[in-house]
Amino acid sequence: MDLELRHLKIVRAVADAGSLTRAATVLGLAQPALSTQLKRIERVLGGTLFVRGREGVRVTALGELVLERARVLLPAVCELQEDARRFARQDAHGYRLGGTHGPLLGGLVDRLAHHEPGVPVTTYTSWSEKEVAGGVADGRLDFALVGVCGESAPPEPGRLAWMEVARDPVYVMLAEDHPLALAARTEIDLAELAAEAWTDVPGDGCFGDCFAAACVRAGFTPACVYETDTASCVHLVQVGRAVGLCRATFPATPGVVTRPLAGAPLVWRHLLGWHPAARAAARAADVLAHARAAHAEALGRSAGAPALRAGPARRAAPWTAA
Structure with a gap:
């Protein structure tokens, strides 16, 4: 033997x-x-x-x-x-993209398909940033398009390379007949929403903890948070059942008004990740450029665009694999 x-x-x-x-x-x-x-x-x-x-x-x-x-x-x-x-x-002639909820994945697919017609593009979506990053780490995906709260580390920081696509303040969604929406305010203090019920999409990052901490700093604890899919979040806001949290790239939606929170107590960083040893790494710079362009296009279509036109989103140093 x-x-x-x-x-x-x-x-x-x-x-x-x-x-x-x-x-x-x-x-x-x-x-x-x-x-x-x-x-x-x-x-x-x-x-x-x-x-x-x-x-x-x-x-x-x-x-x-x-x-x-x-x-x-x-x-x-x-x-x-x-x-x-x-x-x-790995498919050297295609793109396998993974992402969480939001408009950027669709925008990235559209740009890649437009600039490289005939090249296959496949997608995988999940509420879990860790699951998407794991797909890139083990070779099932080429790129991950996810988001993290503030300065939090992205998933798989020791195995994947990460670059920031953009950085946006988190907005609040209100029903169009909400008193704060009718007041035509350019921004809203988080403390003014202390009595509201909230709605947000799920995830396995630290955003929920960051939101709770921001509320405590504003002097209150959220009485109710409905964690559900994007369509249900929008519906709860439209009917006045809750106010919601959204990214600045959230598209203009009937019955919903979005406003920035005063002082930007919450920030969302859009990130693109890939494995540095994979063949897809050679295309990372091009994919990153397309992702940034997709963000700019999504921002231009969003209800929150006017508040962010004062300057470009700040980009931080890249996260790289150890």
Whole structure:
């Protein structure tokens, strides 16, 4: 019998668990079967790896040597498998885009399709920024178009390269007959909305916590927050059931008025991410330029455009893979 990677996984599992019983549970094996496997491995390696005792197992000097090598080899092989899968999945002549809710993904698709007719563009959407970033990290997607709150780190910061597309203040959505909308105010203080119910879309970033903290700074705690899809958020605002939070790129919508919050207590950063070792990385600069143009176009169509025309969105330094 030759030594295989699965044998090293067994040795590592026994050492990590500290007993054959616990290791068998982790590996999904019966304990007698694991004991037999371990004896075969020890015969191949020429010596005892573990000393069995009433309180578990103790690693021998030979076992320490094998574990030291296993802890180098197993992660390296795992990384090789990930890189191979990523390479095999990549399409050098197409774009696989992932994104969360918002108008920028559609705008990016439109621009890529217009500038490179005939080149396939596929999309994947999720409420989860982490899920979209994970798709890029493991090679299922080429680019991730997501957003984060304020200066928060993007998902997968150690594996993906990130560049800022744009940075916008968060707006509030009001029914067109809401008193603050009828007052034709150019901006609204968050404290003026203390008595309102709120609605927002879900996500797994820190935006909910940032919003709650901004409300506390304004002197109140939101009494009610309806977390639901975009269409339902808009409906709740239109009928006056709640006020909503939206990005500055939110398109003009019948029955809804958007206004910036005074002092910009919440900021949304649009980010584009990719894996620096993927073939798609060579196209990142072009895709980033298209994403920024798509943001400018979305902003021009939005209800909040006049308030942001005083200057371009500030762009921060890039996030890069470690």
